[in-house]
Amino acid sequence: MIEGKHIIGFEQIAKGESCFYAVDPVTGNKLDHRFYNVTTDEINYAISKAVSAFVLYRKKSGVEKAAFLECIADEIIALGDELINCCNAETALPKARLEGERTRTINQAKLFAALLKEGSWVDARIDTALPHRQPIARPDIRYMQIALGPVTVFGASNFPLAFSVAGGDTIAALAAGCPVICKAHPAHPATAELVAKAIQAAAIKTNMPDGVFSLLFAEGISAGLQLVQHPGVKAVAFTGSFKGGKALFDAAAAREEPIPVYAEMGSINPVFVLPEALEKYGEKIATGFSNSVTLGVGQFCTNPGMLVYKNAGKQNNFDDQLKNAFQNTTGGVMLTQNMYDNYNAGVANRLTNKDVVLLVKSGTDAGGNTANPVLLKTNFIGLKNDLCLNEELFGPASLVVEAISKNEMMAIAENLSGHLTATIHGTENDLIGYKDLLDILEQKVGRIVINGFPTGVEVCTAMVHGGPYPATTDARSTSVGTAAINRFTRPVCYQDMFQHLLPEELKNENKLNIWRQINGVQTQSDVEM
């Protein structure tokens, strides 16, 4: 049963008076359940619980935290069809997609559980004492990563499961040993409540402290800012718009104690198509690109918002190949009325530019916030003269840029700001001739995709879902994959600590069998004294 109350540790509370409703994205009508807007007292209560929980939670072993994460996965599975139906009603995302996203969410929790059980992620380093070293003895120094403190997580609208309440940020923070205060995205509050209750149940079952997780509901930005400004919060994770992420970054930097903000914001994920690939595989590329642009109604962070190709000189069929492929795509209902309106306004705005033409439009003008996929086209000059064309247009649209030379293509790459991904379609020959393009793109993004498409972000050890500003506010980390755990940690070292008071990871005897650097050498051995 959806109650619309805040999940604050092991309690459900709602003492405020103002409420909001989720909205059916298709009809714009209110859905059944009402949700209370969180009060300042409730925010403070959730954070004070998180601060208290941190003292206990940060000392939990990897095995204990892993059991918690695995139990979260089990509890989410146990929600069954209710979760999928509820989420479908709130987001209009197809059930098959949501089932896939649920699998991803669960696998993500399990992947972090495995990381914790293996244990080497703490980056243990041990430099043993050299008591007889001249001119001064070297002490015994032992280093590892520890948890930062309570983390505020802002759920994303576009992945209501995998990037939301039990999404990558929450799971990475919990894995690191940090309690999480999550602000539910108001576009899918009932989904958020169901998942939060699953986390709450898992916390109780696995004996985690009250306050290790809370979920708060609020419309508007005030509650979110309070959650960032509170001195008890030590880091912030956010996925959403540039405006929202930057506001949180600025608020965090202006605190008496500044804290890290991991905001994943806009990205156009440019795709470059090189000459030989264009000639040999134009049709296949056109099809893959069209599918990638329109996947999930274009509501992916990694949606390719720009394709740059070089006119092959001979007869250029690529525009026709793109048109043919794109005509077969379908539109869909966008997540919110607001996104739909912004999408249409963005397309219309771009078409007021005399250098931009409509290459192809698909979809059926079906109404009910159903976006029609659109491919626009411009050239080097058009792109250069209108900075707005370099900005993300959230939805199933992309901009095709025809370059007339390698130089133009290189200049387009050089002028890119930071993005999550860049993609190159090229044969081995192409890439040898465009090594310098690769070198430029490496400096612009977190992930380089060769002969594929950026949508579909693998949750694995080697993933980087991040990139230079303005794609994110902190290029030094990833929001997907196991490396995300280090967003929420900092190193500490112990000098000449008594053995039995050291964390298990740093004792002489390596009971956990983790990889450690002992005097600079990677090993699973015990420390020999």
Added chain:
Amino acid sequence: MIEGKHIIGFEQIAKGESCFYAVDPVTGNKLDHRFYNVTTDEINYAISKAVSAFVLYRKKSGVEKAAFLECIADEIIALGDELINCCNAETALPKARLEGERTRTINQAKLFAALLKEGSWVDARIDTALPHRQPIARPDIRYMQIALGPVTVFGASNFPLAFSVAGGDTIAALAAGCPVICKAHPAHPATAELVAKAIQAAAIKTNMPDGVFSLLFAEGISAGLQLVQHPGVKAVAFTGSFKGGKALFDAAAAREEPIPVYAEMGSINPVFVLPEALEKYGEKIATGFSNSVTLGVGQFCTNPGMLVYKNAGKQNNFDDQLKNAFQNTTGGVMLTQNMYDNYNAGVANRLTNKDVVLLVKSGTDAGGNTANPVLLKTNFIGLKNDLCLNEELFGPASLVVEAISKNEMMAIAENLSGHLTATIHGTENDLIGYKDLLDILEQKVGRIVINGFPTGVEVCTAMVHGGPYPATTDARSTSVGTAAINRFTRPVCYQDMFQHLLPEELKNENKLNIWRQINGVQTQSDVEM
């Protein structure tokens, strides 16, 4: 020969008109050489050279960068006595101390060279393709750390070699693959010039690109702010005052593209003495503490500015032990007139507090900016009522706080802000009874020292020289030890990249023999396809 000109890549330039002189810390007289204040054009020129150099330098192999760092060490050694004499004249630091610091500086460069030659620091991660996975194939994803871009380094005054021009920040940034633009500390400009020329010579000898390193001279804060605000700069490292570090942090956060700032600022490095240790080892602790407080005229970042002990209940001899030990310490000339004035003003100001008494003073009132070591004393109430007592007093002074209960000691620990270090003197028994103190301190600092003193920061694999704000602006890193390299890197991943276009670290064949995570497993093996 000292020229007083900026070292901009492989050139020496000075087109400005205003100049400044280094000052003899003892007499306050100007020293021989004049130094030009950098102009805006020169700042822009140095950064544009660094941006160009970055394109080449970031692609240098570990072996090539290691040769550069080793050559820097050789060139610094080759400066011989000139460096020590010059530095002594500018800082009044004893020659023996400076020789030790030079050794440390050289060993630091060599340690990073060894790190580069070993090569595993890039944290290579390879997840191989699973083309037959259902429902979708997994691509091949390969991850490693790459260089961030040009870095601005602000040299510290208190370690004119080890934390200055060729100090930890410069060496870590160069090791990461980032060009460095260093702003010389105006208290030791001739020393800075000598070292910069050594780096310049090493860059030329080892075939590094013009612009990989520059040194700029300037009094005042304007040039420093320009160096932080320039869009070509991608990270900042600073060691100095809270005011200076915070100003740089704020300027960097306010940029159109915010960048990381690693500012190491103030720290009082509290020392806690537990009951049994007090009783058994009081005299030894008093001696060690007195030496640590007055080492280098108290001008260490890790100088212990506070000692908290619990009254043993019986006759309390510890104050007398402290007095006896401290009386044997000597003062010395401080690095600058300004520091000397601030030190005296700080001591005088603290003594206006009615709850603060002068426990003991040593030294000879020798004049010539020679600071006299001072121990002040207060109690729990005094400390609680005067927040200023929690602030760093730079120089050979410390505050002794007598707690009358474990609760008071715990409350003092709880109220601490972030510091670089915390020290506990305790027997094994003591520490069992004060495990909760250890747990609190772990959340407050980067390094916990047991039965030692915080001065003396080992340059090694496991060191953390950092800590929560306001000790630093980024607790997620260290400024000393090999982990500092990750201040200046970010991860990138390659999806389905052609083998021969991958960085050497990520190819199937592990020619570099580095440790990598292949499908989540740590190994030095090749990737088996």
